[in-house]
Every structure is written in structure tokens, then in C-alpha cells.
Amino acid sequence: METIYITTENGLLRCESEHLRLTKRGKLIQSIPLVGVKTLVLLNSTNLTFPAIDLLLSRGIDIIYTSKSGKVKGRIISAKGGGAIIRLAQHSTFLDYDRRLLIAKKIVEGKINNQMALIKKYRYNDSSHTFDEHLSDIQRYLKTLEKAESIDAVMGIEGIAAKYYWAKFGTLLKKPVFVRRDYRPAPDYVNGLLNLTYAFLANELTTCLLAEHFDLEIGFLHSIHYGRNSLALDMMEEFRAPFAEAWVLVLLNKNIFQEKNFEMYKEDFRLNSEGFNKFCMHYHNHVADWQEIFRFQVKKLKEALIEGSSYEPYH
Numbered sequence: 001m002e003t004i005y006i007t008t009e010n011g012l013l014r015c016e017s018e019h020l021r022l023t024k025r026g027k028l029i030q031s032i033p034l035v036g037v038k039t040l041v042l043l044n045s046t047n048l049t050f051p052a053i054d055l056l057l058s059r060g061i062d063i064i065y066t067s068k069s070g071k072v073k074g075r076i077i078s079a080k081g082g083g084a085i086i087r088l089a090q091h092s093t094f095l096d097y098d099r100r101l102l103i104a105k106k107i108v109e110g111k112i113n114n115q116m117a118l119i120k121k122y123r124y125n126d127s128s129h130t131f132d133e134h135l136s137d138i139q140r141y142l143k144t145l146e147k148a149e150s151i152d153a154v155m156g157i158e159g160i161a162a163k164y165y166w167a168k169f170g171t172l173l174k175k176p177v178f179v180r181r182d183y184r185p186a187p188d189y190v191n192g193l194l195n196l197t198y199a200f201l202a203n204e205l206t207t208c209l210l211a212e213h214f215d216l217e218i219g220f221l222h223s224i225h226y227g228r229n230s231l232a233l234d235m236m237e238e239f240r241a242p243f244a245e246a247w248v249l250v251l252l253n254k255n256i257f258q259e260k261n262f263e264m265y266k267e268d269f270r271l272n273s274e275g276f277n278k279f280c281m282h283y284h285n286h287v288a289d290w291q292e293i294f295r296f297q298v299k300k301l302k303e304a305l306i307e308g309s310s311y312e313p314y315h
Contacts, residue, residue: 004037010024057080090218109313111158214302
């Protein structure tokens with residue numbers, strides 16, 4: 001296994017021969033052979049002894065530290081390097097506009113298909129003909145994607161499809177509290193919950209991309225902006241509906257989160273302290289079912305770039 005993820009809270013990693021031994025309160029949790037490992041990702045608050053760090057770096061293994069929310073805090077990169085092949089493939093693909101355009105189309109295709117799948121899931125609970133109307137509108141713009149001749153045109157199609165999607169999204173909620181999709185500041189608690197879930201999703205994908213040695217600033221759909229993880233934003237697109245938006249609908253329709261869990265801060269709806277702790281607890285359970293899917297999808301992108309093959313988005 002090229003990438004090892006350690007999720008045990010308050011654990012301790014020590015080295016023993018060619019293995020890492022993960023313990024918690026003196027009890028052995030896991031023994032990890034280092035053969036074939038290229039990256040170690042430490043989630044939550046696991047500690048590494050200095051001899052363990054020395055062993056990992058001497059074997060050419062990079063170390064990634066993340067916070068409890070999954071946000072990357074930093075990396076320790078082995079002097080032996082690694083990842084040159086994928087970065088070369090990524091950069092050459094970015095510089096080949098036609099190839100970059102094909103990948104951008106695939107990303108948006110995946111996003112729109114997943115948006116339609118979410119609407120279809122709720123259509124069976126509602127006899128209203130408006131579901132079919134919205135699906136027809138979205139499908140019509142999806143068909144124009146193949147003929148798009150620029151990335152700006154692709155993003156324009158994505159934006160129009162999103163307009164129809166969000167017009168229907170509010171009706172999927174049991175309570176009429178969502179008027180429109182606004183980013184920041186969030187005008188209501190639905191937008192606030194969506195924003196937070198997207199932030200956590202970005203953290204997950206950033207970690208996966210770093211583990212595979214991608215250049216985070218080089219995206220295919222999203223352009224380069226200093227300090228922006230454009231590639232993570234690309235990967236997010238196909239997961240927004242199935243991972244984030246579908247889950248937010250469940251949280252709100254089951255009354256797991258209500259307006260009392262939120263507060264207004266500088267005209268921005270966000271979770272209060274109690275609500276945030278509740279969110280983290282539910283998110284931990286939710287993301288556990290998705291982390292392998294994220295890693296697999298990142299590996300699919302890596303394979304497509306290196307081999308020059310077609311990229312197939314998640315659906």
C-alpha cells in the first residue's frame with residue numbers, strides 16, 4: 001500500500017526494524033510494514049517519535065500532518081524525493097490545452113450527472129412535474145458540453161446547469177428555508193452548512209492529492225491563482241452533490257441540525273460552538289464511508305494523466 005492513513009486519536013508511532021508500531025496508552029494497535037510505502041498521513045493527534053521520523057525519511061517516505069477537520073497543516077518531505085512522474089504528467093497536460101479541455105469537460109460532466117442523480121433520488125417522493133422539467137433543462141445543457149471549445153465555455157455550461165439545479169434544491173428540503181445558493185456571507189443556515197461541508201471536503205481531497213504527489217496549484221477546470229489549491233477544487237466538483245449536498249439534505253430533513261444550532265457572525269450564518277461539535281461527530285461517521293472512494297478517484301486521475309488515457313469522473 002503506497003499511502004498509509006493513521007486515524008487513531010492520541011496514538012504514538014515508534015519504529016521497530018522495518019515496521020512502525022502504533023500504540024495507544026501502551027497497547028499495540030497496529031504494526032505497519034514499510035515495504036512499498038511512499039506517504040504517511042497522520043489524521044487527528046497521533047504523535048511520531050524522532051527515530052520514527054528519521055526512519056521514514058531515510059526510506060524516502062513523506063509525512064503529511066492534518067488537523068481533526070482534515071485540513072493539511074504541513075508536510076515533511078524526504079530528501080530522496082518522489083512524485084516527479086505525476087507532476088511532469090500533470091504539468092504537460094495543463095500546457096496541452098486540448099487535453100486540459102477534455103479533462104475539464106469530464107469534471108463538469110461528472111458534476112452535472114451527480115446533480116441530476118440527486119434530483120432523481122427525490123423525484124420518487126414527489127409527483128410534481130417540475131422535477132422532470134428541471135432534469136430536462138439540466139440534461140439539455142449537459143448535451144452541449146461535448147461541443148464546448150474553451151474552458152470558459154465549459155464553466156459557462158456548468159454555471160447554467162447549476163442555476164437550474166439550485167432552483168430545485170430548495171424544494172428537496174422539508175422546510176422552505178433555502179431561497180438561493182449564496183457563497184459568502186451565507187444568508188441562511190442551509191448555505192452555512194453547505195459552506196462548512198465543502199470546506200471539510202476540500203480538506204479531504206487536498207490530503208489525498210498530496211499523498212499522490214500532485215501539484216495542488218495546477219488545476220484543469222480552475223485556473224491558477226497564487227496560493228489556491230485549484231486541483232482540489234477540480235476534484236471537489238464531482239463530489240459536491242453526492243457527498244456534501246445529499247448529506248446536508250439528510251441532516252436538515254431529519255432535524256439533526258436546526259436554526260438554533262447556528263449563529264450570525266458578521267452577516268454570515270455559521271454553526272455555534274455546540275453545533276460545530278455536533279457537526280464534527282456526524283461528519284466523522286459520514287466521511288468514513290467515503291475516504292476510500294476519494295483515494296481511488298485521485299488514483300484514477302493520476303493513472304489517466306500518466307498514461308494519457310481518458311479520465312472518468314465519479315458517478
